[in-house]
Amino acid sequence: MDYTGPYFEKYQLLDATPMGAALTQARIDLVRRHFAGQVVDIGIGGGRFVTESGAMGFDVNPEAVDWLRVQERYxxxxxxxxxxxxxxxxxxxIPEPEKLLDHVGEWLFVSMPIYKDQADCLSSKHYKPGEHIWYHTMHGLIGWCERQGFECVELNDQESKLGREGITSFAFRRVHG
Incomplete structure (x- = not known):
């Protein structure tokens, strides 16, 4: 996927909508139910979550990286x-998400499309070869996270309730022991 060009600008426009405000608040609420410290937002979209939650951020889009650096949030x-x-x-x-999780101490918060099965995935509007690398069922994502050392402590469909079809949100906590 090419993350250059108007990519960051497109997501800034989406962030500025009522839906962008509602999604940002739902995401902040999910994080704050479990963790009060500093988070790092991976793939910042238009940056609204970073701004409103006080998060740091990481992105591969050059304009988003520049924006984060100007905000001193990279x-x-x-x-x-x-x-x-x-x-x-x-x-x-993310091509190798395990490498990211190797550096995460306690919490992983995720929103993503979740599929019932292969047929559901292939017929979904979220099926995007060349953009999405990974496609998960509920059982598949939770199992994958467990293999990375994280247990699921919350899942919800708040983003779907706000109008995002097929999106589930998760809070995963590192298992120590």
Whole structure:
């Protein structure tokens, strides 16, 4: 996927809508139910979550990276430890997400499309070869996170209730022991 050009601008426009405001608040609420510290938002969209939650951010889009640097909010979790990361519609885009999670100490927050099965995935509007690398069922994502050392402590369909078809949100906590 090419994340250059008007990509960041497109998501800034989406962030500025009533839906953008509602999604941002739902995401902040999910994080704050579990974690009060600094999070790093992976794939910042238009940056609204970073701004409103006080998060740091990481992105591969050059305009988003420039914006984060100007805001003094750029943070590379592949180079440094992060106690908590948020992956709002981004985990399914990351080629080697295990490398990201190796640097996460305690919390992983995710929103993404979840599919019933292969047929559901192939017929979904979220089926995007060349953009999405990973496609998960509920059981598949929770099992994958468990293999990375994280247990699911919350899942909800708040984003779907707000109008985003087929999106589920999760809070995963690192298992110590």
């Amino acid at each position: 943070y590379d979790p592949y180079q440094h430890h992060a106690e908590a990361v948020t992956c709002w519609d981004s985990l399914e885009h």
